Amino acid sequence: MKLFKKAENTQAYLKAGIMGFAGDGKTFTATEIAIGMVEHMRAKSLPGGDKPVMFLDTETGSDWVKPRFDAAGIPLFVAKTRAFVDLLTAIDEAEAEGAFLLIDSISHFWTGLCDEYAKRRGRKRGLEFSDWAWLKQEWRRFTDRYVNSNCHIILCGRAGYEYDFFEGEDGKKNLEKTGVKMKAEGETGYEPSILILMEKQMDITTSPPQVWRTATVLKDRSTKIDGKQFANPSFKDFLPHIEYLNLGGQHMGVDTTRDNAELFEEDGEPRWQKERRMKEIALDEIVELLNKHHGGTSNDAKKAKGDMLEFAFNTRSWERIKTFDFAAVSTARNALWQRLEGVEYQWVEPGNAEAYQEPQAAQDDAA
Template sequence: MKLNEFAKSLTSKNHFIKASFGGFQGSGKTRTAFEFIVGAYKQMNLDKPVLILDNEKGSRFLIPSFNKNKIEAIAKETTSLKDVQEAFKFLQSGEISFLFIDFLTKIYYRYIRDYREANRKKFMTLQDWGKILPLWSEEFSEKFVQTEGNIVFTGRGGFEYEKEEDTKDENGNVTEKGSFVKSGFKMKIAGETPYETDLNVWMSSDDIYKDGKPVKEIYAYILKDRSDSINGKIFTFPTFKHFKPIINFIQGLPIGEVAEETTGNFIPTDKEYYERQLQKKLRLKKSRQYLN
């Protein structure tokens, strides 16, 4: 195979964006995600419906805004991963312009619950997590990455914990066990899922007082931006204009043919494995006969 057949010039297959918005309750993640979708939809001149997979029954509050912006929106209330996979197919085929999953956290929790029920588990062990996390990666993450289209999902926030060091005496004996303390925050979902996106935003809110009156402020922290246009920035009361640079970047990418993965299965089947073992035994037997 020649090099120009193996690889192509560095281009983009298409112009699309994948983004995630995480945060605690009341942080404005759904509203900000909606603002992002509307702005990107208009700037990218899209014309197919926006499909919303809703498990918070909150999409009804977006009806006036979608109508105002003259964007067709269709919705399905679900917590099923199978429905997410079907939605990926609709997006890949071009039947919809945008997929909005609100919240992905509940779909992940349902996936865990189904696993527990199928395996009659009351509690998840380390062995169970060792099985379910690779399965989630295969059933969601890989399909998410492979789908070529605009996807936005939201996720509930949770705290990360670290264990403090144990207090020991001069002989090395533990006199007081270290407690678990909050060390950070993350989206309540499997491992690196939020970072599979091109844009990862963490939403936060603060209740403050101005002029003797309570005021709520909303913040967007850019945890990841593959274009590096707004990476690491913090926006107060974020709107689409704050995220526009990453859409500008994507629209400026050249579109062309992308070299695909070389096909071929190098993993031996059970039959091939046993045939190899048989041939190995025959060769060993002949060698022994020759030596004798």
């Protein structure tokens, strides 16, 4: 099967992320997009437009936006949980029975997973370095489903600051804010195709003071609205990105069925590691074979060994020979076995000695 095929747009479902601090309008904006998306699907007679919106709620936000769904005539189904296992189930259910999945807040699922793991493992002083490998691997189960699922999904997440050290003129290092990121597993923000930062704005010079929310598009893979800002955003502000999607078409995120099994042995050992070990064994067997037929430290013995190496490897340098890969060393070992033993190279497991033939007996049988 060929790896490459003609390119086509296989992004058929919205994969959005919204982050912000408290009161910045994450849930409100996600609701605007969800309602607008269902209405858009209905207007275009797209599959799923008659299905409900699923709200995976960790902050009770669904209670406050339910009237807006009622007014739009869109059924709203809610699950209030912070269990990571429910996060995976929610995607499966929304894919089968829903028009849209709204997750608010994804931050709780990550912190909940980490906290429960630390508690169950007895990590009273916090997680250890070795713990993160398991946690990230489990989290990847969610991100793979998120990217590949046949469902429109918005992730709402709490915002957090990024920090870095900078050296001042006095030579001291100071910790300074360098940016904002979604509070979840470190790479979660890379998964959405459109990432939105919500911020609360205030003008206290007016009477009464004015308050509004601003959406900044930090990332838009369609580039239609990348970098743009919208005051009190509505669905139509994000429509250019949505219209880029192949709505109603076949969705393909990343093929997670392919793996690197060919690089590993059945016991899970990396193939390169096994080949390196087998090469070391083959080189050791060559040394012992040469000592068997040309043992000793005399000049004649040394010359005979060098001649055999040159015959098999086209070099007398042992240091160069050690740089050859296992395939080359294995071929040379077999050539030396034929030259000095008169038979193909063979190794018989202990306990199966009856299968082994002495070199002379093998030659007699061949004759």
